[in-house]
Amino acid sequence: MEAKPxxxxxxxxxxxxxxxxxxxxDLSSMANQTIKLGGGLRQDGDSISVMKAGTLxxxxxxxxxxESSHKRYVPCAGDNVLGVVVDTKPENFLVDIRGxxxxxxxxxxxxxxxxxxxxxxxxxxLLYVRVVNANTGMNPELSCMDASGKAAEYxxxxxxxxxxxxxxxxxxxxxxxPYPVLEALGKKLSFEIAVGIxxxxxxxxxxxxxxxxxxxAIQKSESLSMVQQKIYLEKLLKSIQ
Amino acid sequence: VYPKERGTPxxxxxxxxxxxxxxxxxxxxxxxVPNSQPQSRKKDRMQEKIAEEEMVTPGEVLGKGSEVKAGxxxxxxxxxxxxxxxxxxxxxxxPSSPESPDQRPTVEVIGHKAHGPVPEPGCVVIARVxxxxxxxxxxxxxxxxxxxVREKFSGIIRQQDVRATEIDKxxxxxxxxxxxxxxxxxxxxxxxxxxxxxxxxxxGVVSAESxxxxxxxxxxWTEMQCPLTGQIEQRKVAKVGA
Numbered sequence: 001m002e003a004k005p006x007x008x009x010x011x012x013x014x015x016x017x018x019x020x021x022x023x024x025x026d027l028s029s030m031a032n033q034t035i036k037l038g039g040g041l042r043q044d045g046d047s048i049s050v051m052k053a054g055t056l057x058x059x060x061x062x063x064x065x066x067e068s069s070h071k072r073y074v075p076c077a078g079d080n081v082l083g084v085v086v087d088t089k090p091e092n093f094l095v096d097i098r099g100x101x102x103x104x105x106x107x108x109x110x111x112x113x114x115x116x117x118x119x120x121x122x123x124x125x126l127l128y129v130r131v132v133n134a135n136t137g138m139n140p141e142l143s144c145m146d147a148s149g150k151a152a153e154y155x156x157x158x159x160x161x162x163x164x165x166x167x168x169x170x171x172x173x174x175x176x177x178p179y180p181v182l183e184a185l186g187k188k189l190s191f192e193i194a195v196g197i198x199x200x201x202x203x204x205x206x207x208x209x210x211x212x213x214x215x216x217a218i219q220k221s222e223s224l225s226m227v228q229q230k231i232y233l234e235k236l237l238k239s240i241q
Numbered sequence: 242v243y244p245k246e247r248g249t250p251x252x253x254x255x256x257x258x259x260x261x262x263x264x265x266x267x268x269x270x271x272x273x274v275p276n277s278q279p280q281s282r283k284k285d286r287m288q289e290k291i292a293e294e295e296m297v298t299p300g301e302v303l304g305k306g307s308e309v310k311a312g313x314x315x316x317x318x319x320x321x322x323x324x325x326x327x328x329x330x331x332x333x334x335x336p337s338s339p340e341s342p343d344q345r346p347t348v349e350v351i352g353h354k355a356h357g358p359v360p361e362p363g364c365v366v367i368a369r370v371x372x373x374x375x376x377x378x379x380x381x382x383x384x385x386x387x388x389x390v391r392e393k394f395s396g397i398i399r400q401q402d403v404r405a406t407e408i409d410k411x412x413x414x415x416x417x418x419x420x421x422x423x424x425x426x427x428x429x430x431x432x433x434x435x436x437x438x439x440x441x442x443x444x445g446v447v448s449a450e451s452x453x454x455x456x457x458x459x460x461x462w463t464e465m466q467c468p469l470t471g472q473i474e475q476r477k478v479a480k481v482g483a
Binding site for chain 1: 373413418419470
């Protein structure tokens, strides 16, 4: 979404909690610039108002958006998500990505995929996929290849266990610098993890106790502050020695 | 047949009896029903029509293909060249016009109920888009020509029928959205739905609502603008008016 006029100063609400109805910018007093509105913001004539409760974020030069954490995922083109196969059709697999509609994964959307080597996925298979397009009113389309046609890391996730979290925690797990919980756990334990931006992550390790430990630690850490996380992790890692 | 309640006299209630066709014919000769012709057949009133009093049912033989032509409500089976009825109604024979080279009369079946209009191949219909998918959009047919239909008819707009040029590069999402009203031409299609085509300048989206809820105004062949927010959305727009 784009709006025509803009402001040199950023809104005074940046990095603060905003609720629906707050007006964050008044465009009538601005010079001719472009500002880009991301999710959660809407233009009503000359004012930009908030539609979703969350924290207002701003990056230079002109991007505003509202960041919030939900258990429900809204599909967006370019996202990497975890999906579970629920059905097979002649042309597509139907995959549940925890959004409002089932997503379609074309049977040929794999590296080197032809009509002769269509993969056979059972119902319940866990996949790491990329959302190709998610137009409103249509089912999202997925792919197991990256934009250049290589398999990258997409595909079936074997063994391990998928944990549910919220979209906010997924974004924190994927942020750089790395999430401190992940760093601390990684120093002591060896495991592999795949994070989907749709509010779930998958953990695999050689022992199931490690998988359970890592999953629970990450889920619990969402509601703890930095200091509390440190204390919790120290206690946890000491107890497994 | 008569319910008996304590203290109330017998009441004569209407009751339904199922009669054999022969019994119906006898009753019809005693109490003839006036023959009501549906309105859409105005042009046929010019020719003489002899509507028989005999009711025919689907599958009944109406004549041989060498002697009669199959009209509305009848069809010709190619394997034995016989004309059968496909509707329930009265058989009616329309004599052929004197100029035509084929002098066979046309046999038709006139339904005894007045039905709503039925889409015919080649007519222009108005439909509402219900679902948009990667390669096709499904739509509910609402009007045939200028008359509203009475039953539900489904239509499908395939990716190759959206426009006449560059048909394999059509993006369904930039042509239609759920809720759009489109004008399309119809062809018979498959068992599930009629096939609709918008591959002409005058066909396409006639009316659409924007994401903000306002009725959009067309600004080009491929774009419509919302009057409330000024946002431009892409559609396959129909050219309306002179």
